[in-house]
Amino acid sequence: MNSGASTFVEGVDNAFIFILGISFFFLIGITLVMILFLYRYNKKKHPKAVQNAGSTKLEIIWTVIPLALVMGMFYYGYVGWKPMKRIPSEGVEITANARMWSFSFRYDNGRVTDKLYVPKDTAVILTLNAVDVIHSLYIPAFRVKEDMVPGLANNRLWFEATKLGSYSLFCTEYCGLQHSYMHTEVVVMEPEEFWTWYADTTGVALPVEEGADLALLGRQIVESKGCLACHSLDGSTIIGPTFKGAWGSNVPVITQGQQREVLFDYDYVRRSIYEPDYDIHQGYRPGQMFSYEGEISEQQIELIVEFLKSLNE
CATH class of the missing domain: 1.10.760.10 (Cytochrome c-like domain)
Known part of the structure; x- marks a missing residue:
């Protein structure tokens, strides 16, 4: 939680923590009240029932409070979701291709990699393509996930990584027998290091050392x-x-x-x-x-x- 690996982490985690907190509060509260009532109102013989006409005040309370809680969940969810859909006009453009059962990433200079290399503190815009069935690109540490649908035009996702390191990238849409093997890594680099790597177009060809197997x-x-x-x-x-x-x-x-x-x-x-x-x-x-x-x-x-x-x- 709150790993800070991307700019989306705080918004998504705040919504999650808010919903989880409310859920725990009512789980514990309702459980304790049930236990209390079991002892407080335990009767050896069931008393004669008394007809109650109802309570307008009580009905208002149990309508307004849940409504406020649900609207609070919606607010935090919307605040976390909205920036994800505002794709910036400028950033590092990369095409992500998915097929059974691997990912590949094509950069504007023609370089194709099996891992996703991105610069730190820079907007990265992924154009998502699937060549066979529906896949889903998911980077848990960045709190981003988007389906990759064959033939779907202008399907894009963006993020801005804020911490250096390697992060897992998964397919989270069942896509066949070897679905569980469909994963790779996102490698976050310093901007200077990334652009040096990007400019080295010799990297399009594999460096094969003399005597290599x-x-x-x-x-x-x-x-x-x-x-x-x-x-x-x-x-x-x-x-x-x-x-x-x-x-x-x-x-x-x-x-x-x-x-x-x-x-x-x-x-x-x-x-x-x-x-x-x-x-x-x-x-x-x-x-x-x-x-x-x-x-x-x-x-x-x-x-x-x-x-x-x-x-x-």
């Missing part, structure tokens, strides 16, 4: 993009065909209605990532995978290929 780098990409939610590494079938032993094999596919076999090689992997419905693996339905064009680079495909090759060893 290319297969391991490829696996990290596959994991971060959510590929293993549909493709197993042990030969079992999930939603898509397994990766185990696939490299170099002949794959039975349907291409434009025609059955054929294609070699599981670099070209097939690239085509499957960018045009997943071009060659449909026999036994699987089209439309189960969406294109990663613009999200997975050619260099990343090369690393993914190295990982797939390693599964044959």
Whole structure:
């Protein structure tokens, strides 16, 4: 509570504390009154009932007091909600894309990341897109949450982070079997550090050190993009065909209605990532995978290929 990680925290927490406080007050109060009445008015034999015409004064009291409390809840809720809907005209513009079962974030300079990097004390405006089903972007520490609906235009969310650090980001709309794996991080940086990072367009390409384990780098990409939610590494079938032993094999596919076999090689992997419905693996339905064009680079495909090759060893 009151972590102060964003400018929305105080407003949301005040509403929560007010409602929680009222709830506890009446929970304790009603419980104590019930216990008191059990002892105070305990009768061995039920007395003869007396007709009561009612009390206008009492009815006014139990109408006005709850009304005042509910209006108080509404006031605090409205005060906390209103700033969230006033999206500033200027800020760091980022496009957030959601798919089963991963997030990606595209910056105006073309950089695409799996984590959300933002500057401290600066308005960040997210344009929310979903490519398959309804998702929901939720950052608990910032007290922000918004549904990501396929085809919904001008769906935006904004926040201003006020503390440095890494914060959890979740999908909170059930979106399929691997929904629980759909999470990442928000990394809040000093503005100078962020803009230095942002200006380094070489970061669009992965820095691969000499002697690095290319297969391991490829696996990290596959994991971060959510590929293993549909493709197993042990030969079992999930939603898509397994990766185990696939490299170099002949794959039975349907291409434009025609059955054929294609070699599981670099070209097939690239085509499957960018045009997943071009060659449909026999036994699987089209439309189960969406294109990663613009999200997975050619260099990343090369690393993914190295990982797939390693599964044959």
